[in-house]
Amino acid sequence: MLRIEKLNSYYGTSHVLHNLSIMIKEGQGVALIGRNGAGKSSTMKSIMGLMPRVDGDITFAENPINKEKTHKRVRMGIGYVPEDRRIYKDLTVEENITIAANAIKKVRKPLELNEVWENFPLLKDLRKRKGSELSGGEQQILSIARSVVGRPKLILLDEPTEGIAPIIVQNLKEVIKNMIDQMEVAVLLAEQNIKFTIDLTDYVYVIDNGQIVYSGSSEEFKNREDLHHKFLGVSS
Numbered sequence: 001m002l003r004i005e006k007l008n009s010y011y012g013t014s015h016v017l018h019n020l021s022i023m024i025k026e027g028q029g030v031a032l033i034g035r036n037g038a039g040k041s042s043t044m045k046s047i048m049g050l051m052p053r054v055d056g057d058i059t060f061a062e063n064p065i066n067k068e069k070t071h072k073r074v075r076m077g078i079g080y081v082p083e084d085r086r087i088y089k090d091l092t093v094e095e096n097i098t099i100a101a102n103a104i105k106k107v108r109k110p111l112e113l114n115e116v117w118e119n120f121p122l123l124k125d126l127r128k129r130k131g132s133e134l135s136g137g138e139q140q141i142l143s144i145a146r147s148v149v150g151r152p153k154l155i156l157l158d159e160p161t162e163g164i165a166p167i168i169v170q171n172l173k174e175v176i177k178n179m180i181d182q183m184e185v186a187v188l189l190a191e192q193n194i195k196f197t198i199d200l201t202d203y204v205y206v207i208d209n210g211q212i213v214y215s216g217s218s219e220e221f222k223n224r225e226d227l228h229h230k231f232l233g234v235s236s
């Protein structure tokens with residue numbers, strides 16, 4: 001579904017991604033693991049067309065997209081949930097969802113509100129609440145729901161657990177699991193939280209200094225404590 005080959009990305013003269021190659025199959029959960037500054041966000045921005053300069057090939061559903069504008073990539077079916085959770089804080093949960101649904105209407109039929117509530121039961125209870133009145137975790141789930149409403153084929157999630165209370169991390173995990181297993185959306189999950197990530201994905205790429213330094217099945221990576229320590233400085 002998504003194939004990245006020999007990607008090199010730059011901020012001005014700063015060369016931050018080096019010869020990156022990544023593949024995501026339809027409906028697959030894939031992890032991009034690395035410490036702060038390793039290049040996870042830059043990879044996602046490259047896929048979305050949000051980096052100042054990107055060389056290399058990015059193919060989505062057999063179409064080369066590297067020259068396409070960001071909104072075109074969204075229309076083609078790539079959803080993006082950045083680290084800073086862009087929701088409208090003055091609007092309610094329901095209004096946030098409706099705006100996202102209206103934005104995609106011309107291209108394809110968005111999810112109905114009742115389908116959103118079915119897949120995100122926590123949001124149903126909060127639907128009249130303003131964005132500003134939600135916890136960080138609830139905002140994260142709303143942000144994910146906003147991107148799912150346009151029925152993407154692939155969603156990029158940038159560190160969804162960052163700054164989220166442990167009590168809601170389990171809820172977030174169920175939301176992502178449901179997306180992959182029931183809604184059949186492929187997910188690229190950038191994370192530093194290894195446990196959270198390998199339970200949700202079946203393939204792992206480890207990024208360090210803008211390069212892929214390891215790739216393999218999540219099952220195999222789970223037991224590679226040497227790699228957890230080397231590339232994230234944690235023992236899991």
Ligand SMILES: Nc1ncnc2c1ncn2[C@@H]1O[C@H](COP(=O)(O)OP(=O)(O)OP(=O)(O)O)[C@@H](O)[C@H]1O
Pocket residue numbers: 011014016034035036037038039040041042043159
């Ligand atoms: N706007 C920018 N201008 C210049 N360099 C940047 C910019 N944003 C990030 N970088 C650099 O690009 C490299 C990769 O950063 P990136 O944000 O992709 O890492 P990350 O793995 O997502 O980490 P984090 O979770 O801290 O964002 C780092 O060396 C970082 O300092």
